[in-house]
Amino acid sequence: MQDIQKSFAGVVALADASLTVAPGEVHALIGQNGAGKSTMIKVLTGAYRRDGGSVTFAGGPVEFTSPLAAQQGGIATIYQEVNLIALRTVAENIFLGREPKRWGLIQWPVMNAEANRLLRELGIGLDVTRPLGEFSTAIQQMVALARAVSINARLVIMDEPTSSLNEREVDTLFGVIRGLKERSVSVIFVSHRLDELYAVCDRITVMRDGRTVYAGNMADISRLQLVEQMLGREIKNEGAQTGFVKSGAGKAGEPLLKAEGIRLGQRLTGASVAVRQGEVVGLAGLLGSGRSELARVIFGADMPDAGEVTLDGQPAHFRTPAEAINAGLGFCSEDRKAEGIIPELSVRENLTLALLPRLARAGVVDTVRQSEIVNRFVAQLGIKTSDPDQPIRELSGGNQQKVLLARWLATDPRLLILDEPTRGIDVGAKAEIQRLIGELARGGLGVLMISSELEELIEGCHEVTVLRDGHSVARLSGDGITEPELLHAMAQGLEPQDIPAQVSP
Amino acid sequence: MSGTASSARQARSGGGWQTLLADLKQVRASILILLALLIFNALFTPYFLSVQTLNVNLTQVATIIIVAMGMTLVIATGGVDLSVGSLMAISGVLAPLIFLNPVFAGAQWLGIALAFVVPVLVAGAFGVLNGLFVTRLKLQPIVATLVLYIAGRGIAQVITNGQLQSFSTPGFSYIGLGRPFGIPFQVILMLVIVALTYWAVRRTVFGRSVLAVGGNETAAGLSGIPVARVKVAVYAISGLLAGIAGLIVIAINSSSDANQVGQGMELDAIAAVAVGGTLLAGGRAQVLGTLFGALIIQLIRFTLLAKGVPDAAALVVKAAIIIIAVALQQRRRRE
Numbered sequence: 035m036q037d038i039q040k041s042f043a044g045v046v047a048l049a050d051a052s053l054t055v056a057p058g059e060v061h062a063l064i065g066q067n068g069a070g071k072s073t074m075i076k077v078l079t080g081a082y083r084r085d086g087g088s089v090t091f092a093g094g095p096v097e098f099t100s101p102l103a104a105q106q107g108g109i110a111t112i113y114q115e116v117n118l119i120a121l122r123t124v125a126e127n128i129f130l131g132r133e134p135k136r137w138g139l140i141q142w143p144v145m146n147a148e149a150n151r152l153l154r155e156l157g158i159g160l161d162v163t164r165p166l167g168e169f170s171t172a173i174q175q176m177v178a179l180a181r182a183v184s185i186n187a188r189l190v191i192m193d194e195p196t197s198s199l200n201e202r203e204v205d206t207l208f209g210v211i212r213g214l215k216e217r218s219v220s221v222i223f224v225s226h227r228l229d230e231l232y233a234v235c236d237r238i239t240v241m242r243d244g245r246t247v248y249a250g251n252m253a254d255i256s257r258l259q260l261v262e263q264m265l266g267r268e269i270k271n272e273g274a275q276t277g278f279v280k281s282g283a284g285k286a287g288e289p290l291l292k293a294e295g296i297r298l299g300q301r302l303t304g305a306s307v308a309v310r311q312g313e314v315v316g317l318a319g320l321l322g323s324g325r326s327e328l329a330r331v332i333f334g335a336d337m338p339d340a341g342e343v344t345l346d347g348q349p350a351h352f353r354t355p356a357e358a359i360n361a362g363l364g365f366c367s368e369d370r371k372a373e374g375i376i377p378e379l380s381v382r383e384n385l386t387l388a389l390l391p392r393l394a395r396a397g398v399v400d401t402v403r404q405s406e407i408v409n410r411f412v413a414q415l416g417i418k419t420s421d422p423d424q425p426i427r428e429l430s431g432g433n434q435q436k437v438l439l440a441r442w443l444a445t446d447p448r449l450l451i452l453d454e455p456t457r458g459i460d461v462g463a464k465a466e467i468q469r470l471i472g473e474l475a476r477g478g479l480g481v482l483m484i485s486s487e488l489e490e491l492i493e494g495c496h497e498v499t500v501l502r503d504g505h506s507v508a509r510l511s512g513d514g515i516t517e518p519e520l521l522h523a524m525a526q527g528l529e530p531q532d533i534p535a536q537v538s539p
Numbered sequence: 540m541s542g543t544a545s546s547a548r549q550a551r552s553g554g555g556w557q558t559l560l561a562d563l564k565q566v567r568a569s570i571l572i573l574l575a576l577l578i579f580n581a582l583f584t585p586y587f588l589s590v591q592t593l594n595v596n597l598t599q600v601a602t603i604i605i606v607a608m609g610m611t612l613v614i615a616t617g618g619v620d621l622s623v624g625s626l627m628a629i630s631g632v633l634a635p636l637i638f639l640n641p642v643f644a645g646a647q648w649l650g651i652a653l654a655f656v657v658p659v660l661v662a663g664a665f666g667v668l669n670g671l672f673v674t675r676l677k678l679q680p681i682v683a684t685l686v687l688y689i690a691g692r693g694i695a696q697v698i699t700n701g702q703l704q705s706f707s708t709p710g711f712s713y714i715g716l717g718r719p720f721g722i723p724f725q726v727i728l729m730l731v732i733v734a735l736t737y738w739a740v741r742r743t744v745f746g747r748s749v750l751a752v753g754g755n756e757t758a759a760g761l762s763g764i765p766v767a768r769v770k771v772a773v774y775a776i777s778g779l780l781a782g783i784a785g786l787i788v789i790a791i792n793s794s795s796d797a798n799q800v801g802q803g804m805e806l807d808a809i810a811a812v813a814v815g816g817t818l819l820a821g822g823r824a825q826v827l828g829t830l831f832g833a834l835i836i837q838l839i840r841f842t843l844l845a846k847g848v849p850d851a852a853a854l855v856v857k858a859a860i861i862i863i864a865v866a867l868q869q870r871r872r873r874e
Contacts, residue, residue: 356763376754
């Protein structure tokens with residue numbers, strides 16, 4: 035791709051962006067949100083039409099007019115958020131649009147057998163005749179990958195494939211990527227996790243503000259240089275890997291929120307967690323360990339079968355999120371697109387959504403106060419938007435996340451539940467959000483943070499509760515929060531007598 | 540990366556007129572089509588530019604617009620209401636039963652007052668029923684409202700035994716025939732309802748909740764919006780407005796026919812909403828767009844009639860123009 039240019043309604047998204055990927059090469063594409071990575075990929079796959087520049091693929095100039103054309107041309111894309119059909123079976127999803135047919139009828143046995151074989155090659159065994167929606171995000175992503183592999187693509191584009199995978203799944207994925215490489219299939223790998231880039235990529239292209247600012251061998255650039263290239267400036271806190279600044283130990287005292295012995299079907303089998311004022315409590319565990327489910331129960335989005343939730347020592351069994359919000363809770367879901375943003379509405383409306391009832395007099399929204407609040411948070415959190423009335427779907431992931439954070443901060447909560455608050459956003463925004471979480475806690479807010487990132491848990495939390503198979507298996511605090519301890523607890527758990535007593539390393 | 544954001548532009552909503560302008564800009568495709576139709580008629584249809592033509596067109600379209608306002612809200616939540624025509628019929632047959640009832644012979648004003656209120660409330664109650672079907676029974680809106688689409692007209696016929704009720708009650712007929720300041724009363728009513736709906740969508744918590752529920756139901760629920768209550772409310776409003784439209788129709792005709800009142804209204808209303816640029820998937824409500832959409836459809840009907848195009852052919856032309864209008868709106872959105 036040479037000198038690609040693209041603008042949206044006068045806003046330049048790409049200016050002289052270039053990307054060269056050799057056959058059989060794993061190529062990292064990296065940059066902050068809004069740097070133009072996604073736009074670049076969409077231009078390549080024909081989802082957008084470029085304003086200028088040229089694209090050469092497999093020796094000749096190409097002009098894909100749609101993602102389908104690109105797919106037929108040998109470019110497969112796996113998007114950040116899985117774009118498959120939840121209600122159709124796994125096999126159908128893998129073969130969507132190119133089902134094995136005879137006389138116009140789908141050959142189900144052939145399709146199912148083939149799907150099974152493909153997944154087995156990726157090291158996954160599951161019932162391919164079940165609807166895709168029944169499986170976890172990670173499995174769905176593997177299905178998307180199986181789909182790409184089965185197209186015999188010559189170039190596979192992976193847009194943050196690892197953001198919802200656990201370590202074992204990431205290893206599997208890397209195995210698949212190396213396998214692709216041996217078959218001289220090229221991979222463009224977009225990720226914000228530097229470790230992964232160094233682990234699997236050969237070359238790298240760094241983008242910033244719609245331009246290519248660096249292209250070279252992965253081995254020739256250090257992490258620090260990489261991040262500097264990406265941000266276009268030197269970073270100050272070189273030592274820390276996250277934006278958290280530890281504020282010493284959490285405040286002592288009675289828990290603000292306490293959930294004990296929560297049960298919900300098969301998914302929660304006795305989960306407990308407690309958060310004190312001014313404390314960041316991490317909720318760790320593998321996918322499917324029940325972290326988000328526990329958060330939803332606390333927030334009143336799901337009704338538990340059994341268990342105690344108390345707020346300030348008083349029973350607090352919220353039946354709806356509205357009740358929880360009134361009691362001073364906030365909940366940022368992990369799935370920004372499906373459960374967070376209202377895409378058609380503006381930044382302003384999205385930001386004040388939870389606050390609306392309190393912004394109104396006799397049901398009429400006080401727009402003056404609304405603007406005040408919106409402007410304050412846009413400035414305070416550094417939300418990059420051309421106008422508060424811009425639809426939120428046009429913002430980058432990191433900025434959407436900031437709007438959602440602001441949605442809850444605007445309600446002046448006492449306890450904020452954050453489910454993967456930094457997933458899928460760039461390094462810069464990530465550090466900002468992490469720093470913000472720390473500041474909020476110092477200001478007295480109780481924070482319950484679900485995270486799959488060990489650095490985030492280790493550096494950001496005063497206490498970490500580890501869940502496994504729906505119940506709490508460990509509670510680590512202070513210096514006891516270390517990588518081996520966390521991994522150990524997540525993987526095997528500790529003996530029952532250790533719960534919920536604190537574990538000393 | 541902060542810095543720059545603090546200079547975010549001053550919010551637009553400060554001036555109400557600016558908001559209105561922005562909203563009009565969003566539906567400019569339908570405005571352009573409407574203007575084209577107006578210019579065409581002004582040039583080629585004799586006597587088009589007369590108060591009488593204007594009044595004829597506006598009285599004919601008023602009921603569609605009133606019903607389409609409710610439909611806009613329902614569609615904005617991602618639903619649809621097929622029962623509006625049948626609810627018009629129910630409201631239409633109830634009113635004469637009340638004001639012609641011998642019980643009110645001594646106090647006709649009371650009968651007429653009740654005839655305005657009760658049928659509309661009954662239609663609203665049926666709307667609530669639609670809403671409960673959707674929220675409690677989790678029926679798909681198209682199926683949930685199909686129930687009353689079929690049953691509603693049946694109920695209306697059962698109430699009247701299928702008889703046509705004729706009446707001459709000037710006090711009641713004012714809603715369809717009255718002309719304060721020379722303007723048909725239902726046109727004034729229609730404009731008030733449009734203004735109220737527009738204001739509600741723009742400025743009230745309810746209006747914003749409707750858009751949030753239609754835009755992303757899960758997210759809205761997690762943000763504390765009472766999703767079920769909002770949905771019941773939009774179907775109730777749709778029912779109430781259908782009830783009002785039913786009264787206007789029978790007042791114009793001075794008779795009430797359970798079989799005819801509101802016939803095909805659901806499709807006219809949905810067409811007006813679609814032509815007006817509201818996403819059928821929900822999340823948006825172009826109230827002004829719906830207004831223009833209904834006017835476009837009415838003007839097409841009038842133009843074809845004035846040109847002597849046979850009825851059957853006119854329907855085809857109408858459909859074609861609706862498709863073009865919707866396609867134009869869609870293309871604008873994809874920019």
